[in-house]
Amino acid sequence: MKKDIKNFTLEELKGYFKEKNLPLYCAAQIFGWIYSKRIEDFNLMTDIAKDVRVLLLENFYFSKLKIENREISSDKTEKLLFGLSDGAAIESVLIPEPERATLCLSSQVGCKYSCKFCSSGSRGLKRNLTPAEIINQYLAISDLTRKKITNIVFMGIGEPLDNFENVVKAIKIFVQPKGLNLSASRISVSTCGVIPQIEELLRRKLGVKLSVSLHSADSDIRSKIMPVNVKYPLVELIKTLKKSGKNEKYPITFEYALFGSLNTGKLAAQQLIRLLKGMNCKINLIPYNATQGIFKEPTKTEVEEFCSELKNAGLFYTLRKSRGQDIHAACGQLYALWK
Numbered sequence: 001m002k003k004d005i006k007n008f009t010l011e012e013l014k015g016y017f018k019e020k021n022l023p024l025y026c027a028a029q030i031f032g033w034i035y036s037k038r039i040e041d042f043n044l045m046t047d048i049a050k051d052v053r054v055l056l057l058e059n060f061y062f063s064k065l066k067i068e069n070r071e072i073s074s075d076k077t078e079k080l081l082f083g084l085s086d087g088a089a090i091e092s093v094l095i096p097e098p099e100r101a102t103l104c105l106s107s108q109v110g111c112k113y114s115c116k117f118c119s120s121g122s123r124g125l126k127r128n129l130t131p132a133e134i135i136n137q138y139l140a141i142s143d144l145t146r147k148k149i150t151n152i153v154f155m156g157i158g159e160p161l162d163n164f165e166n167v168v169k170a171i172k173i174f175v176q177p178k179g180l181n182l183s184a185s186r187i188s189v190s191t192c193g194v195i196p197q198i199e200e201l202l203r204r205k206l207g208v209k210l211s212v213s214l215h216s217a218d219s220d221i222r223s224k225i226m227p228v229n230v231k232y233p234l235v236e237l238i239k240t241l242k243k244s245g246k247n248e249k250y251p252i253t254f255e256y257a258l259f260g261s262l263n264t265g266k267l268a269a270q271q272l273i274r275l276l277k278g279m280n281c282k283i284n285l286i287p288y289n290a291t292q293g294i295f296k297e298p299t300k301t302e303v304e305e306f307c308s309e310l311k312n313a314g315l316f317y318t319l320r321k322s323r324g325q326d327i328h329a330a331c332g333q334l335y336a337l338w339k
């Protein structure tokens with residue numbers, strides 16, 4: 001059976017070439033054709049020997065995502081709906097800013113963690129994306145928009161650390177100089193807090209940034225809104241991050257969605273300050289984006305009060321401006337129906 005060539009990291013492709021007794025430098029050339037020259041036809045790879053091309057044609061194919069829908073928000077955020085070969089669907093979001101363009105990628109079809117405020121997991125998990133399906137989101141959007149994508153965040157549909165090896169392979173292709181040549185420091189992996197995989201990710205030393213979706217410093221509240229907290233409780237999560245994250249070059253980012261009358265107010269802020277004391281971290285506050293469910297958007301006063309508590313405690317925080325709400329492209333609003 002033919003293999004999808006974009007599932008291969010450069011090392012893996014070299015391994016394949018070694019097995020077949022072919023020159024290893026061809027693997028790097030092929031990477032250059034695909035990712036730098038954007039050619040997806042072995043016949044056009046003119047500096048590769050004919051017999052090697054024939055072997056590639058017989059053994060590999062190029063997968064492509066089908067663009068099912070493209071929506072552009074009034075703030076220029078774009079949301080793409082992609083159809084996959086098995087009828088599944090995913091969404092990706094491109095967020096242009098004056099100095100950069102951030103691409104928000106999906107890592108799975110659906111999600112098994114069922115955070116109560118997030119639409120992406122409302123129907124559970126269907127399957128993991130392949131490395132090629134992750135990379136293809138980037139390629140399709142960069143080919144379509146011709147925009148230079150400067151940053152990647154694994155903050156679309158799915159829990160990236162639940163699809164660990166495929167996400168790691170995709171990262172390796174993104175940062176490979178002969179591949180897409182992005183700096184690892186411009187890639188963020190966001191997790192709801194899957195402790196063993198956080199440890200493994202830090203052990204691999206890929207140089208990517210880590211974001212952790214916290215949303216409450218109160219373990220009971222967190223368990224109610226994020227069932228993952230029952231298996232991997234807050235105290236353990238923070239202990240792991242303090243221990244394994246202490247040698248990280250970049251501070252860990254904590255995402256904290258502000259829900260009206262639930263995790264805002266002075267007490268909640270003080271709890272958060274106590275929890276994160278002494279950690280090299282920053283907090284990304286995200287005013288809740290309405291989805292179906294029981295949650296309320298925070299009032300302006302709630303947001304301001306929370307910010308001023310963090311500021312007074314000397315914690316570094318940013319308040320995320322929600323982008324693309326009019327096309328349901330904001331955090332937690334991604335939801336692609338699959339067959």
Ligand code: SAH
Pocket residue numbers: 115117118119154155156158159160190191192193211212213255257286287288289290291331332333
């Ligand atoms: N599964 C990973 C990747 C998703 S990232 C994770 O949980 O981190 C998407 C971010 O948006 C997460 O921080 C998530 O908790 C947050 N989010 C989900 N639904 C939201 C909503 N309705 N409003 C604001 N943020 C939301």
